[in-house]
Amino acid sequence: VYGHSHIPYVDDELFADRIHVYEGGGGSGQGVVLTKALLENALAKGAEIEYETTVTRLLKNEQGEVIGVVAKQKDQEIYVKAKKGVILATASIDTNVEMAKDMSPQQYWDLTSQQCLCSPMNTGDGIRMAMEIGAAVCGFGGTIDFCGKTGAATDNRVPVFPSFIVNKKGRRFVCEDATYAYHYRAIFQQEKQFNGPTYMIFGESSLEAETSPWNKETLAKDLEDGVVIKANSIEELAKLIDVDAANLAATLNAWNNDMKNGGKDTQFDRVDGLKPINGPFYAYKNVSFNLGSLGGVKINTNAQAIGVNGEVIPRLYAGGLNAGGWIGNYYPGSGTAIIGTVHWGRRAGAHAAKLTSLQ
Amino acid sequence: VYGHSHIPYVDDELFADRIHVYEGGGGSGQGVVLTKALLENALAKGAEIEYETTVTRLLKNEQGEVIGVVAKQKDQEIYVKAKKGVILATASIDTNVEMAKDMSPQQYWDLTSQQCLCSPMNTGDGIRMAMEIGAAVCGFGGTIDFCGKTGAATDNRVPVFPSFIVNKKGRRFVCEDATYAYHYRAIFQQEKQFNGPTYMIFGESSLEAETSPWNKETLAKDLEDGVVIKANSIEELAKLIDVDAANLAATLNAWNNDMKNGGKDTQFDRVDGLKPINGPFYAYKNVSFNLGSLGGVKINTNAQAIGVNGEVIPRLYAGGLNAGGWIGNYYPGSGTAIIGTVHWGRRAGAHAAKLTSLQ
Numbered sequence: 001v002y003g004h005s006h007i008p009y010v011d012d013e014l015f016a017d018r019i020h021v022y023e024g025g026g027g028s029g030q031g032v033v034l035t036k037a038l039l040e041n042a043l044a045k046g047a048e049i050e051y052e053t054t055v056t057r058l059l060k061n062e063q064g065e066v067i068g069v070v071a072k073q074k075d076q077e078i079y080v081k082a083k084k085g086v087i088l089a090t091a092s093i094d095t096n097v098e099m100a101k102d103m104s105p106q107q108y109w110d111l112t113s114q115q116c117l118c119s120p121m122n123t124g125d126g127i128r129m130a131m132e133i134g135a136a137v138c139g140f141g142g143t144i145d146f147c148g149k150t151g152a153a154t155d156n157r158v159p160v161f162p163s164f165i166v167n168k169k170g171r172r173f174v175c176e177d178a179t180y181a182y183h184y185r186a187i188f189q190q191e192k193q194f195n196g197p198t199y200m201i202f203g204e205s206s207l208e209a210e211t212s213p214w215n216k217e218t219l220a221k222d223l224e225d226g227v228v229i230k231a232n233s234i235e236e237l238a239k240l241i242d243v244d245a246a247n248l249a250a251t252l253n254a255w256n257n258d259m260k261n262g263g264k265d266t267q268f269d270r271v272d273g274l275k276p277i278n279g280p281f282y283a284y285k286n287v288s289f290n291l292g293s294l295g296g297v298k299i300n301t302n303a304q305a306i307g308v309n310g311e312v313i314p315r316l317y318a319g320g321l322n323a324g325g326w327i328g329n330y331y332p333g334s335g336t337a338i339i340g341t342v343h344w345g346r347r348a349g350a351h352a353a354k355l356t357s358l359q
Numbered sequence: 360v361y362g363h364s365h366i367p368y369v370d371d372e373l374f375a376d377r378i379h380v381y382e383g384g385g386g387s388g389q390g391v392v393l394t395k396a397l398l399e400n401a402l403a404k405g406a407e408i409e410y411e412t413t414v415t416r417l418l419k420n421e422q423g424e425v426i427g428v429v430a431k432q433k434d435q436e437i438y439v440k441a442k443k444g445v446i447l448a449t450a451s452i453d454t455n456v457e458m459a460k461d462m463s464p465q466q467y468w469d470l471t472s473q474q475c476l477c478s479p480m481n482t483g484d485g486i487r488m489a490m491e492i493g494a495a496v497c498g499f500g501g502t503i504d505f506c507g508k509t510g511a512a513t514d515n516r517v518p519v520f521p522s523f524i525v526n527k528k529g530r531r532f533v534c535e536d537a538t539y540a541y542h543y544r545a546i547f548q549q550e551k552q553f554n555g556p557t558y559m560i561f562g563e564s565s566l567e568a569e570t571s572p573w574n575k576e577t578l579a580k581d582l583e584d585g586v587v588i589k590a591n592s593i594e595e596l597a598k599l600i601d602v603d604a605a606n607l608a609a610t611l612n613a614w615n616n617d618m619k620n621g622g623k624d625t626q627f628d629r630v631d632g633l634k635p636i637n638g639p640f641y642a643y644k645n646v647s648f649n650l651g652s653l654g655g656v657k658i659n660t661n662a663q664a665i666g667v668n669g670e671v672i673p674r675l676y677a678g679g680l681n682a683g684g685w686i687g688n689y690y691p692g693s694g695t696a697i698i699g700t701v702h703w704g705r706r707a708g709a710h711a712a713k714l715t716s717l718q
Contacts, residue, residue: 009553098669102497102657105688131667132493138461141500171626189548192688194368247625266606267530298461308490310457329464329551 005154005333006271007182008175034338053078058086058129058316066133066316067358084352085315088126088305089345092293092321093140094118099128103140103295106188110143110290117289126322130297135316136308139324140295144331145184145288149200149213154180154334159272161209163202164255165286168194170238170247172255175268176200181331187286199241200284201252203277222284229283237281252277292337296324303348317352319344364517364692365630366541367534393697412437417445417488417675425492425675426717443711444674447485447664448704451652451680452499453477458487462499462654465547469502469649476648485681489656494675495667498683499654503690504543504647508559508572518631520568522561523614524645527553529597529606531614534627535559540690543647558600559643560593560611562636581643588642596640611636651696655683662707676711678703 006012043049052074059068059079068081093099093107095118100107110116131137146154160177167173167190174186187198207214214222222228231237234252238245258266259276297318298306305316320341327336365371402408411433418427418438427440452458452466454477459466469475490496519536526532526549533545546557566573573581581587590596593611597604617625618635656677657665664675679700686695 099495102495102684103499105500128667131490131495134491134493136458136461136490137496140462141464169628250625266609269528308487325461 005158005179006175006177007332008178008269034342038342055080055090055125055129058133060133063314065314065358069129081358082315083357084355085317087303087317087319087345087348087352088130088297088322089319089341090124090126090322091119091122092296092324093124093127094122094290094292095120096122096124096128099124100293103137104143104293105192106141106143106145106185107290107293109188109192110145110288114145114288114290118292122292126318127296130305130313130316130318133313133316134307134309135305135313136298136310137296137324138298139327140293142181142185142294142327142330143188144181144291144294144337145188146180146291147184147287147289149284159211160270161202161212162206162273162275162277163200164251164277165198165200166243166248166251167191167198168196168243170244170249170251172251172267173198175265175270177270177272179331179333184288185330187288196242198286199243200286201237201248201277202282202284204280204282205276205278206282209273209275219282227284230280232280234279234281237283241283241285252281292321294321294324294327294331296322298325299323299344301347302351303344304351315352315355315358317348319348364538365534365536366691367537367628393701397701414439414449414484414488417492419492422673424673424717428488440717441674442716443714444676446662446676446678446704446707446711447489447656447681448678448700449483449485449681450478450481451655451683452483452486453481453649453651454479455481455483455487458483459652462496463502463652464551465500465502465504465544466649466652468547468551469504469647473504473647473649477651481651485677486655489664489672489675489677492672492675493666493668494664494672495657495669496655496683497657498686499652501540501544501653501686501689502547503540503650503653503696504547505539505650506543506646506648508643518570519629520561520571521565521632521634521636522559523610523636524557524559525602525607525610526550526557527555527602529603529608529610531610531626532557534624534629536629536631538690538692544689546645546647555601557645558602559645560596560607560636561641561643563639563641564635564637565641568632568634578641586643589639591639593638593640596642600642600644611640651680653680653683653686653690655681657684658682658703660706661710662703663710674711674714674717676707678707 053071055069055071057070058066059070061067066086068079069086071078071080093104095111095116097108097111100111127137164172165174165176173190174183176183190198206212219228223230229237229240231240234249235245238248254267256276258264259274263274265274299318300306300312303317303319303323305313305318307313321337323344326340412430414428414430416429417425418429420426425445427438428445430437430439452463454470454475456470459470486496522535523531524533524535532549533542535542549557565571578587582589588596588599590599593608594604597607613626615635617623618633622633624633658677659665659671662676662678662682664672664677666672680696682703685699
């Protein structure tokens with residue numbers, strides 16, 4: 001299994017080796033190879049790209065077919081006629097605070113209190129315009145939340161170092177080596193419920209792990225900046241981060257007992273980073289880095305947009321994260337967004353190409 | 360505090376004595392007194408109610424105002440002109456499997472695998488018709504899930520009897536005496552995650568509690584029907600319900616240790632039913648009884664429907680659970696649905712009454 005991390009309670013054998021890994025690319029590829037190839041191919045085939053042009057609404061004819069768009073270009077409103085139809089491909093509601101508040105509480109949390117790494121241009125335009133003409137939406141609620149430190153489990157070649165995540169009460173609540181969007185969903189739920197941060201707790205011994213997100217230098221800097229808190233005892237650490245001390249000590253004790261008695265995590269069935277955690281102790285306040293929202297226009301398997309009455313909206317398509325419902329309730333693994341873009345774009349294009357051209 | 364149960368991690372002092380309790384009604388009132396009074400008052404003022412008439416869509420004029428509806432009456436399509444405007448009040452998407460699948464995973468779970476006590480007439484019509492003309496939606500995701508046995512905590516006069524809820528791994532995951540929709544949200548999340556049931560575990564001694572949901576007779580019947588499983592030891596019980604035996608024994612042990620050492624629930628800060636649980640042991644498979652979905656048409660504080668571009672949709676209103684976003688991400692307490700109906704209906708009516716009559 002390659003390209004995604006452990007997902008608790010899901011049989012590993014159900015997964016194939018196909019996400020985020022391409023020949024010569026390795027684990028750190030960001031899709032540039034793929035998008036560049038697509039762009040070059042499109043340009044070679046005569047595609048024209050209009051920059052600084054914002055599509056504002058969809059145009060329908062009397063038969064209800066989507067025949068073009070209205071756009072704003074350099075302060076002028078222009079009408080663009082479609083040849084075959086319109087494919088919406090403007091991502092999800094990533095940086096639209098209002099739509100996130102309405103339809104995706106975790107996305108709203110990210111936008112108002114966490115870090116957002118999405119393009120500021122992803123303002124949900126495609127979804128908004130489709131809804132304006134009666135499209136159904138689906139799949140909202142999930143986000144692609146990630147953290148380079150707590151969520152190192154992008155795939156199973158990057159195991160989580162010895163550490164555990166606790167809520168404000170000092171209790172663990174999730175399998176820490178789960179794929180990042182999975183465990184960040186749990187972090188979101190805990191932080192909302194307790195109205196306070198969650199922390200990753202680790203010890204001096206943890207830093208020896210090959211995959212420790214800190215080296216001596218970066219740790220010293222984060223300690224100085226207050227991003228990481230250090231204490232000699234777990235009780236002292238609890239006091240510094242305002243977490244229930246008895247619970248935190250009990251959590252540490254349970255973890256270390258598990259490690260002593262066979263090295264099995266009896267609490268959350270974690271599979272890696274299974275080593276004792278010894279003092280001095282450190283706490284890192286979890287911060288979510290949002291890479292995008294799930295949820296969008298409802299589509300069928302031809303990427304055709306579906307209206308609220310279940311009917312196909314003729315000549316309207318949605319692809320990538322602009323379309324909702326083809327990902328479950330958490331982002332399944334690194335690279336899914338980009339492969340979805342390719343897949344649904346291809347489906348939409350293939351279907352639209354077969355239509356009679358508009359007059 | 361009256362009318363709702365304990366909500367973990369929320370300060371009890373923030374709650375007022377105002378839900379589900381009315382003079383002479385007590386805790387078991389179902390809103391009949393209120394709805395009957397409203398109906399009689401409306402009829403006395405000359406309101407006419409058309410039965411067996413299904414509104415199918417909204418009518419707009421060229422200015423974008425909602426001026427009436429199309430309805431189906433005894434196989435005939437009729438047009439109904441509004442005097443001032445249209446107020447949508449057809450509840451949420453309660454029994455609409457398709458809309459639930461798109462927008463509310465927990466409602467979908469209820470409809471496809473749990474028990475639904477909603478009116479079969481609540482098919483999301485108001486929300487669908489509003490979306491058809493470009494209304495924004497918000498607040499989906501939550502449900503009003505309840506169980507008379509595991510969710511006895513309708514309010515703080517009905518404490519939970521000594522018992523705890525475990526997932527397929529035999530671990531507790533929620534404060535059991537929380538208000539019912541709160542703990543059923545956790546049950547839903549666990550059952551989806553582990554792809555298996557959760558159980559309420561109790562002991563012979565638990566049955567002596569005044570608020571035990573079983574007496575000798577009903578317990579004997581449920582044992583015979585297989586609804587409740589009995590075993591002499593916790594290990595044997597675990598085997599019968601296919602739950603990790605070592606974990607379940609550890610959970611029971613932790614509970615009873617807590618009860619011995621001061622009677623404080625160190626795991627979830629539960630406040631009632633804090634008594635030891637002794638064998639023989641029983642397991643009851645949790646079943647959610649759905650009383651309705653949260654989420655609906657986006658409104659402002661005048662109950663006016665809001666379009667996807669943030670604009671008011673003139674002369675269109677939504678009230679009660681037909682409107683979304685005025686309840687948080689779980690149903691806060693018994694009676695909220697009906698008081699919301701009264702409140703938003705009143706706001707909508709007051710605003711609409713001031714409009715110029717349509718020609």
